[in-house]
Amino acid sequence: MINNISIKCLKSDKIESGACHGQFLINSLRSGQGITIGNQLRRVLLNDLGGMAITAIRIAGVSHEFSTIPGVREDILEILLNLKGVVLRSNTQSPQFGRLKIQGPIVVTADLIQLPSNLELVNPNHYLMTISTANVIEIEFKFEYGMGYKLASQTFLEEDENYLQLDTIFMPVQKVDFKIENVYDNANNITERLFLDIWTNGSISPNEALKSAAQVTIDLFSLLVEEKQTTKINKLKPEIQSISIEPYTNIAIEELQLSVRAYNCLKKAQINTVGDLLQYSPEKLQELKNFGRKSSIEVFSTLKNKLGIILK
Template sequence: MDDLCIKCLKSENHATGVMYGQFLIDALKIGQGITIGNLLRRVLLSEIGGTSISAVRIAGTSHEFSTLPGIREDVLEILLNLKGVTLKDTTQKTKFGRLKVQGPAIVTAAQIQLPDELKIINPTHYIATIADSNVLEIEFQFDYGTSYKLATQTFKEKSNDFLEMDTIYMPVQKVNFKIKNIYDNFNQVKEQLIIEIWTNGSISPGDSITEAAKIITHMFSSITHSTFIEKNYEVTNDEVSGNIDPNTNIPIEELQLPVRAYNCLKRAQINTVGELLKYSPEQLQEIKNFGRKSADEVFAALKNKLGITLT
């Protein structure tokens, strides 16, 4: 294979902090476009790391479904809003921050007190509204990771522990690619790979594709330097089982549901797409406060985001 050349065709920075980039990889042999495109897309979405709020401690709360005096949002809505805070980190260590605001006030991400290594990309992001002279006080834990992590701990009565959050670390939000056939100077058919990348602003699309290429290079480099040891072993049925649904462990946060539908599912202890798919459309509508409109929103999100249609 000839050395690949990548060009940036388009670059955009949106007011929300989202960054977009379009890139061209030229003069590929037939079939190489889809191979490289699929590999880059998977690595960009699952291997590029980021820092997010992983746990919180909110003063005056006993569980995640409680309410706070003088605060318009309940705890679950505050947690949902906090998931939208985008952070850029210069290290990969666990860090802590704090927020303390006295009302009346509108609380945004800019009011979070952070260590020097952290920077908020979307400081105007809304968190909560405080009425009168009430106080909202939150302590934060920030962690670095890849992909996403489901919470394994919930509030306990009279506990001083942090409440773990379902955390999405992925700075790359979306990746698309398409392939075009062209003719070179010798009238031979070649492929062009056009790849589009959207990030949350904590990393640029150009840096993310460079990081993905480094990960791929390191992965295959370790294979080429490996010494093979011949060993025969019997493969069990568990090892060859291929019926695991890839959507099982996807958190419902990735569906980007409206607040009402999201809160109803969380209250019903439905945290992942796998758990959601166990419910029929009729069973979903039996969930408390979960009406036909919320059901339609869930069906549409499943179809648009994951291509899943409930029957």
């Protein structure tokens, strides 16, 4: 029975560079529950947990990522790549800033970055660059909290024009594996036990990650048991189905305010009114010259949103 379920930590250890591994055992699951729970936890662990990471840097005297810094062995792209490996532990989700000002010659590692008090380095010995001359290097770092990953091409904002953006990985969980074993009792009844292996980057322990994933799942499914929206959805259906399309057939397509591409394609095909348009299925529309799937979706969405006409 579900009341007999128990969870036990079988292993918890640190790997290289501060990374962590933990193995957990969930006992007394009914047949079929192992894969359900294992899949759910794995997806949440890999997708829905957040972390703090470097998202942008500003280097004195450098304006773009293809520059070089005099006296530094690595170019800017290599330095950006090295910075992606810096792992941070944080007790805040608000943006933070750090600074590095150092004179060479020296091998620069992550522990030389001056961090705010609410950030902590997980891998202080992580290599960043080598300064081979007596030059002074000054870098400002921007730290942000997020989930999943963020591509640099999506983060060029006007207020950040002096910053070089990084492809940022926020996910604290690096890998999750699980396996299921059947357990037979004296009466030959079958229960399952689930072995769950979690690897993190060290910013969160596997035990904390598992608890957070379980809480996210609880919060998500608790919303599904609320039935406040059910009656509203049921009331809307007959109203939409009762709309007649007859009064709208003589409306000019200009009234739909379509994009220039979709509008020009329709006019070239002698489609001048909504009535003309309703003679076409999505498949027939896509056969028009230069009229693709995106334009077809736009037209039928506009009919639904503006006129309440829903077509199969």
